[in-house]
């Protein structure tokens with residue numbers, strides 16, 4: 001089914017549209033040489049405005065997850081996995097996504113996953129699947 | 135002599151019926167609660183000079199908070215020196231914290247704090263009234279929610295289930311341990327005539343209840359209701375002359391040292407660590423001095439994290455602390471959510487914890503009255519938003 005989509009802004013556009021080129025774009029601070037998320041016009045750690053979206057490897061591990069069993073909407077898959085993935089680039093660099101393309105019972109904390117993208121309108125939603133399948 | 139750092143005390147409490155659903159309007163419920171609280175304090179409406187509510191009327195009379203302070207002050211004819219509402223504060227106890235600050239700053243003498251919720255009535259009309267997908271029309275432009283709704287996060291339970299999963303992973307906490315929170319709170323609810331669910335449940339019932347979002351089950355979720363809860367907070371010198379013994383607001387926790395985000399914070403501590411550090415740093419009381427804990431149980435795992443965060447047990451030890459239910463029982467070392475909490479009593483969403491704390495402190499809790507009742511902690515919220523109050527009967 002179609003997903004709820006974000007409103008695009010100069011701050012979040014690279015994240016939500018990087019998938020068009022097959023790239024996961026994450027904001028990076030040139031001053032502290034650190035990645036951060038969600039994207040913003042300033043680094044919340046050092047206040048530098050030398051920030052820009054850069055491509056990351058798309059490799060991650062599952063930091064936590066849940067298998068949704070409640071039928072919120074009959075058009076949603078049943079069941080489906082919501083996960084917090086941590087990117088390999090930096091400890092603590094994580095965001096909410098879905099783990100797809102594997103049995104829900106196979107998902108576990110620490111599972112190695114890789115990004116793929118689901119295109120909908122002008123948004124490329126970054127999703128993750130077991131690394132072995134990528 | 136002032137009464138604590140804010141020179142503020144709770145002097146009256148009131149609550150409407152707690153129904154599923156109520157035939158009464160949100161405003162009728164609110165007026166019921168407000169007039170009870172004012173009368174309980176031995177005051178009249180003319181004595182009230184401040185009105186505050188969290189989160190206020192945030193969204194066109196939404197069932198999450200259909201009545202705000204501006205509407206209530208108009209309906210009751212309250213002549214306010216100050217009023218406040220709004221979502222962006224330290225969680226569901228923001229109203230109490232704001233009232234204490236306004237008293238401390240000398241703005242008011244007697245402040246009416248209230249919260250109304252009509253989620254049961256709303257669900258009769260639209261079963262998905264609470265869906266996060268409906269928070270914004272069209273594209274999600276929320277700074278906060280846009281990072282979750284595209285991934286089919288339809289309820290906060292999907293996010294909080296991931297907190298539970300991480301807690302289970304890091305500390306070996308189990309569902310069988312977590313289940314002792316809803317099971318014990320149901321026992322408390324059996325002694326509360328206003329509770330929504332009062333029939334006993336067992337750990338087997340808990341383990342047999344259906345999974346909503348792993349590892350959380352139906353019985354880990356609070357139960358929606360229609361209700362309004364109100365308290366009067368008075369200035370110290372005013373409070374001393376009123377009919378109830380003043381319940382002094384000794385300290386509050388309102389800190390948030392992490393981002394406002396579900397996934398950029400500590401998943402196993404949430405805001406509890408920031409709130410607790412602040413509150414305990416501003417009082418000589420210690421966790422072991424506390425006679426009861428009224429802690430947010432929108433989902434049971436949140437209560438477990440509040441127990442740890444506030445220092446009632448060690449980090450990661452919440453599962454062992456609640457296991458068996460004896461420590462958190464009405465006659466245990468730390469009675470927890472003595473009215474059944476939101477899990478069984480009803481999702482009054484925050485102010486119910488303060489109401490119950492005050493009822494117990496005054497010794498008016500009937501069949502569920504606990505033995506020692508001088509010091510209480512109430513805490514509410516989850517994820518990145520939360521706050522706590524330490525309240526004392528001298």
Ligand SMILES: [Zn+2]
Pocket residue numbers: 029030031032033034043044045046047048
């Ligand atoms: Zn920086």
